[in-house]
Amino acid sequence: MxxxxxxxxxxxxxxxxxxxxxxxxxxxxxxxIFCSEQYLKVSIPPFLFEAxxxxxxxxxxxxxxxxxxxxxxxxYKKEPAMWDSLTLADAGKEKLQYLRENAVLKxxxxxxxxxxxxxFTKQEHKKYALEATMKVEEAERKRSEDLKEKERQKVAxxxxxxxxxxxxxxxxxxxxxxxxxxxxxxxxxxxxNEKMNKSRIPNEETSKIxxxxxxGHGSCSIFSQNLKEEQLPAPRAVATIKVNFTPRVFPTALRxxxxxxxxxxxxxxxxxxxRINSDLSELKDLKEEEKNPDWLKDKGNKMFAMGNYLGAxxxxxxxxxxxxxxxxxxxxxxxxxxxxxxxxxxxEDSSKALELLTPPVPDNENARVKAHVRRGTxxxxxxxxxxxxxxxxxxxxxxxxxxxxxxxxxxIRHLIQETMxxx
Amino acid sequence: AAVPERPxxxxxxxxxxxxxxxxxxxxxxxxxxxxxGSAARGTGxxxxxxxxxxxxxxxxxxxxxxxxxCGTFGATSLQQRYLATGDFDGNLNIWNLEAPEIPVYSVKGxxxxxxxxxxxxxxxxxxxxxxIVTGSRDGTVKVWDPRQNDTPVANMEPVQGESKRxxxxxxxxxxxxxxxxxxxxxxxxxxxxxxxLKTMSLRxxxxxxxxxxxxxxxxxxxxxxxxxxxxxxxxxxxxDMRTQHPTKGFASVSEKAQxxxxxxxxxxxxxxxxxxxxxxxxxxxxxKYEYPAQRSKKDSEGSEMGVAGSVxxxxxxxxxxxxxxxxxxxxxxxxxxxxxxFDQTVRVLIVTKLNKI
Numbered sequence: 001m002x003x004x005x006x007x008x009x010x011x012x013x014x015x016x017x018x019x020x021x022x023x024x025x026x027x028x029x030x031x032x033i034f035c036s037e038q039y040l041k042v043s044i045p046p047f048l049f050e051a052x053x054x055x056x057x058x059x060x061x062x063x064x065x066x067x068x069x070x071x072x073x074x075x076y077k078k079e080p081a082m083w084d085s086l087t088l089a090d091a092g093k094e095k096l097q098y099l100r101e102n103a104v105l106k107x108x109x110x111x112x113x114x115x116x117x118x119x120f121t122k123q124e125h126k127k128y129a130l131e132a133t134m135k136v137e138e139a140e141r142k143r144s145e146d147l148k149e150k151e152r153q154k155v156a157x158x159x160x161x162x163x164x165x166x167x168x169x170x171x172x173x174x175x176x177x178x179x180x181x182x183x184x185x186x187x188x189x190x191x192x193n194e195k196m197n198k199s200r201i202p203n204e205e206t207s208k209i210x211x212x213x214x215x216g217h218g219s220c221s222i223f224s225q226n227l228k229e230e231q232l233p234a235p236r237a238v239a240t241i242k243v244n245f246t247p248r249v250f251p252t253a254l255r256x257x258x259x260x261x262x263x264x265x266x267x268x269x270x271x272x273x274x275r276i277n278s279d280l281s282e283l284k285d286l287k288e289e290e291k292n293p294d295w296l297k298d299k300g301n302k303m304f305a306m307g308n309y310l311g312a313x314x315x316x317x318x319x320x321x322x323x324x325x326x327x328x329x330x331x332x333x334x335x336x337x338x339x340x341x342x343x344x345x346x347x348e349d350s351s352k353a354l355e356l357l358t359p360p361v362p363d364n365e366n367a368r369v370k371a372h373v374r375r376g377t378x379x380x381x382x383x384x385x386x387x388x389x390x391x392x393x394x395x396x397x398x399x400x401x402x403x404x405x406x407x408x409x410x411x412i413r414h415l416i417q418e419t420m421x422x423x
Numbered sequence: 424a425a426v427p428e429r430p431x432x433x434x435x436x437x438x439x440x441x442x443x444x445x446x447x448x449x450x451x452x453x454x455x456x457x458x459x460g461s462a463a464r465g466t467g468x469x470x471x472x473x474x475x476x477x478x479x480x481x482x483x484x485x486x487x488x489x490x491x492x493c494g495t496f497g498a499t500s501l502q503q504r505y506l507a508t509g510d511f512d513g514n515l516n517i518w519n520l521e522a523p524e525i526p527v528y529s530v531k532g533x534x535x536x537x538x539x540x541x542x543x544x545x546x547x548x549x550x551x552x553x554x555i556v557t558g559s560r561d562g563t564v565k566v567w568d569p570r571q572n573d574t575p576v577a578n579m580e581p582v583q584g585e586s587k588r589x590x591x592x593x594x595x596x597x598x599x600x601x602x603x604x605x606x607x608x609x610x611x612x613x614x615x616x617x618x619x620l621k622t623m624s625l626r627x628x629x630x631x632x633x634x635x636x637x638x639x640x641x642x643x644x645x646x647x648x649x650x651x652x653x654x655x656x657x658x659x660x661x662x663d664m665r666t667q668h669p670t671k672g673f674a675s676v677s678e679k680a681q682x683x684x685x686x687x688x689x690x691x692x693x694x695x696x697x698x699x700x701x702x703x704x705x706x707x708x709x710x711k712y713e714y715p716a717q718r719s720k721k722d723s724e725g726s727e728m729g730v731a732g733s734v735x736x737x738x739x740x741x742x743x744x745x746x747x748x749x750x751x752x753x754x755x756x757x758x759x760x761x762x763x764x765f766d767q768t769v770r771v772l773i774v775t776k777l778n779k780i
Contacts, residue, residue: 151431162756
């Protein structure tokens, strides 16, 4: 149960009520005071003071002063009238309750309204600030536009002036031309005829044309012009300079090339060249040159050309053991196996070659075409015509202009149709 | 803020054309300009305009059977002002614009389109014989003298059996006396080759990986000082041409400016350290080159090698959505330039405040 504070004292005027409430030692803060139109409460636990006021007051303007262990309220009445007492005497319990609740509600509403009002004013301020900035920017822009306009006009005027100057200059040039030309032509013609023999300018016509069309800066320059003419060197002796263009592995400009893929391919090739299989124990008894896969490849090629297919296969096998990353070895071995009718081995080797020939770039086009053709042939000889046709079509895709591949592909298609019809 | 201090690019006149314009050039000593291009029906067009207040006035229109790709006034005298053009068929013609029916000089110089043309020895600039150089898609670069018919005076062609690369751009340089002259050519595979015409040999070559769209020396008529080469993919290189190292060639600095191809580079005739690049996204960038403290230094073996400086961007502006394929500064008025773009528009621009740089 709270301790009621009852030793308050009050006095009033027509418009205001002055209420003094001693606090019995408790310390008060503004949060402890609750006031609405007709209800006043001071709650400092455990102390409590509440009053249902006789008549409504203007709680917005009323004040409370805290100090000296005392709260001094200045309450402005809504209606100026003398109150019989501070509180409503006949306040029943329900009325008290109702009034309390009402008061709280009213206070809450007021608080809400206040926040709304605050928000509204804030928005208004923002809008105003925005408009102000916009105006300032507009003014700034207009100013720079004006400056530009002024520049433009000034410059246009200067241009007109200069143009007229040019026009006048031209006029002046053309007027004396006729007179001077008559005077000058006679002595000039004589000089010209003299110098004709010695002059290095072979064409008489051109020099005459030059005389006629001279607009002339003045007499002295005509002379100096002629002097200059005769001092002009003869046309150069005809010569040719041969030009080489920068070699590139891929002859396309930077933006056309698929640089990343090409780099990868080059890298792979370089790697492959450098690699040697580490299984050197078996290779110890080989001669130095026999360890070089390129040399072995050449040997193999020669034997293939001579018809010694088994020998060629041996050479390629050894080369592969030394370095199994060179696609050409597999490609050539596939050709040998084809000749030897080892068709499955041919297919294996062509497939391995194709694997090594990724990524697909213009540089390894030829090799890929060959690999596809060889594998296709092997398939056909095994009577697996559909697979063969697939390979031939792949080859055609890379090299569409090759007539042989086209012919063979056609043949295979016919074969497939015949077998389908007969089965 | 104060009045802007950087040079501003002011678009003075825009003229819509009814044909594709490939090249635009100022007529020297005048306020007139030429537009060269290809009409829709496959013929070539040369139009002569004059600046007239806020617009261009068409003075003359000349139609030729083949579309015209490029032109130059570089090899004619100031009095004659003959225009040399290269067309889509490989013909080099020199025209007198007062009487354009018959060319003053004509030769079928190349088997394929002439991509680029340059002239030297005319207009009172430099010394030596007037010559024209053409670079073509057939991979050859040929130097012509208007006094010699039918055969070029120099021919830079691929070795027998070599697959040819398109030559996209040519430029004269180093023409500071009567004997010296070099031609620089850029190819579509990124090769840049420097040919010395006095010794008739290849003086230097390099490869900048991307196709070279445009090369230009900062001045044709001085001891070669700087060379700018622009390429695809937005890069350009500035080479310091004063010091050639025996193996490393010329020092260079490169800059990646725009995301798209840089079609043209042109140096300001009145200040050789300022140049403008035009891009495939319709933008123009104005650059200034700053020299390093020391232009050459000795390397570890004691031979001289050049030191490249630095490039700073002064201004950039986007004028169009289509590439600006041609650009020309007026030799008579500082800051006046004309550019032609593939949106069939030619624009006259004025760059202000170039005096303050």
